Amino acid sequence: MTDELRGLLRESTEAHLPDRARMLARVERGMARPGTARSRDRERTRALSWPKTVLATLATVGTLTASALMVVAAVHDPDPPRNPSAAAPPAAGRAVPPTAAGSRTEDGPLWADGSVDPHSNSYWAQSNVTLKTGKPLTALVVELRIALTEGVRDTGSWRTRPATDFDVSARQEGGFLVYRWTLKPGRTVPPGEHVFAGQYDHAAGGRDAKDDTYRIDATASAAEGGSAVWGGFA
Template sequence: MTDELRGLLRESAESHLPDRARMLARVERGTARPGAARRPRDRGRGRTRTLSWPRILLATLATAGTLTASALTVVAVVHTPEPPRNPTAAAPTATGRAAPQPDGSRTQDGPLWADGSVDPHSNSFWAQSNVTLKAGEPLTALVVELRIALTEGVKDTGSWRTRPAADFDLSTREEGGFLVYRWALKPGRTVPSGEHVFAGQYDHAAGGRDAKDDRYRIDAATGAAGHGAAVWGGFG
């Protein structure tokens, strides 16, 4: 509803509000007429009946009440708020982008178990972070996201996984202070039950690197009904 239309409705409502002073004056004039209270009522058929002043008052008040209710109805319509135009979006599923990384850890959820670790073959200039996944049932949807904090010298040098590369869409990007590796299972593909590893490889500044801020998250679905499971955590 536009502001112009609201204004027109409000003016219309105000124009129908009863004038209390004018109504009371009309009632007083009716009661002050000579002989008004003594005039006998004509009960004959086909002739107009004269109303006494109490009935005039009641009719006037009833009319005023009707007009007031109508005016309030119009004003209520004018001020009715419009519904929100931007409803909250639905949360992502396991087949879409992984949800934001929460704090703490949850390493098991139903048939899904995971662990994060720095590969023992890492050295003073290069490292590999492994996300190990164990599935108790075949997975019909899977998103694995590995986040490496952008400490000094961190730069992507590659990635790998124990499952066939053709089964996944892989993306690597820098986002919010992290180097992010993301593997998403392609529609129609499945991951069998068992143990699987997803790894990101990167250079870093000389010396030991602290992995305390690195994170991982896995979102998966199992079975035809697509029952969801999610696990997340850090790196020891």
């Protein structure tokens, strides 16, 4: 590189160097005047930063609050019942199946007994429900429940009262063969002894009737209200 070229480059560089003294003077004059662009920029920055800071703080508080509520809900949420069916009451109007241990054979004008007919054999049986009433009955439902042990199958039913006085059904319900006699509206059962019987096949050999039950619901008059008796075939 020649001396002439070096000189030209140095002159060009010096021409583009900033005048430091002049720049400092301009800065001092600007800082001395209020409302300058720099001060406005600082104020604008503070104005913009405040909402952002507040929003960020609220977001953090909201997250912590939601987390706390979730923890509280988890702690106070009640445990599910261990046995929901045990807490549920029986359906309205449905007879509660009795047990032999909880027998009630007398109530008001009613008396009842359950027995396996002596003419039953190793393949077939008849279960008798004997009802005694001291007053005429204007409403009556007799239910006989035969546990579905091996081979149990309906073969018929009968009653000592006229067949036309009752609606009769026999069906399997909840592990039982259920016979039901319902007195028709306008009919009456007179005072005395009455028998209702269900007949069924079963597996060969002796059949244990310990799980069989019966229930009777009856009304003598509206003024007296209803009566109910139940028991087993032990």
